[in-house]
Amino acid sequence: MHVRLRFLASALALALLAACEPEPTPVPLDFTSPGTAQDMVGRLITAAASSDVIMVEVQSNEVAVSVRKDSGPETYAYRDGQIGQVETDLWYVDQASFDVSDFDISDVGALFRAAAGASGSAVNQRLQIVDYSGGKVMMTVSTNPESRAVFFTADGQLLETLDFGTPGGIARGLAEVSGASVYAIGIDSKLGVWADSASDDETIRRHRMAAVPVTTTATQGKPPGKPFSSSIVSAAAIWSIVSRHPGQDWSVEITATDKGVLMRFHFGDTEFTTTLAGKLVES
Numbered sequence: 001m002h003v004r005l006r007f008l009a010s011a012l013a014l015a016l017l018a019a020c021e022p023e024p025t026p027v028p029l030d031f032t033s034p035g036t037a038q039d040m041v042g043r044l045i046t047a048a049a050s051s052d053v054i055m056v057e058v059q060s061n062e063v064a065v066s067v068r069k070d071s072g073p074e075t076y077a078y079r080d081g082q083i084g085q086v087e088t089d090l091w092y093v094d095q096a097s098f099d100v101s102d103f104d105i106s107d108v109g110a111l112f113r114a115a116a117g118a119s120g121s122a123v124n125q126r127l128q129i130v131d132y133s134g135g136k137v138m139m140t141v142s143t144n145p146e147s148r149a150v151f152f153t154a155d156g157q158l159l160e161t162l163d164f165g166t167p168g169g170i171a172r173g174l175a176e177v178s179g180a181s182v183y184a185i186g187i188d189s190k191l192g193v194w195a196d197s198a199s200d201d202e203t204i205r206r207h208r209m210a211a212v213p214v215t216t217t218a219t220q221g222k223p224p225g226k227p228f229s230s231s232i233v234s235a236a237a238i239w240s241i242v243s244r245h246p247g248q249d250w251s252v253e254i255t256a257t258d259k260g261v262l263m264r265f266h267f268g269d270t271e272f273t274t275t276l277a278g279k280l281v282e283s
Contacts, residue, residue: 028061028081032109037127040078041065041100047083048076054095056129058108066090068097095131103129103139104156114158115141115150123147134206134216151213161211164189165242169210171235176214177206178230183223185233188251195230196223226256233261237278241265
């Protein structure tokens, strides 16, 4: 009888000791390791019960996915070893949704290293996939405190930085902003290249800066002037003028006039107008 009582007392003590022991702290995942972020994003989409994704965020130890629901955006995250819905201040304002599989996040660590090399900072890095401008979904890596956002293509390559002091940079910028029909095209050696087109009663401006992808803005009212085909604008003709003024900041604006489509150049205090072929036009 005494042996049985001692056994019961020992079992009770062990049970009480086990109940008092703290739960083991979850081992944090490292989402910079190949495959881990990609796998967690898939698990969060499953938890959200929606593939209508409007934002993905990845940090070294956290992942969040925001999806569009009838009641508004919902965000699901992996934090402190747990997967679940979290509070969000994200508002749905017609952001484009996207298929996560279109973006290569198989090695977030490699993206972070490339971004650090480009920006000069690796502090508190955060990868984000979201509608950047005008329905264009981009992948970026930023830091906190902010250095500068580094942009990646969907396949994980650094966004090409355009040099508007070269014929290739001018040509690439024109190709990225120009639609079939435009009302004006502008290039500034410091600010990049832009093109205005019309949509209903709005002016749509697409603007490409050197290290920033195309942004799209809309303003009320159609643009002034007449439309013309962007295909008649030649980067080589523009460069033939620019190359005669080495080392100078410059800009050009191209519009349709009563004399045809003309290019108005500025080099410091000097202004002049040429044809699309680069022939000087008398004022």
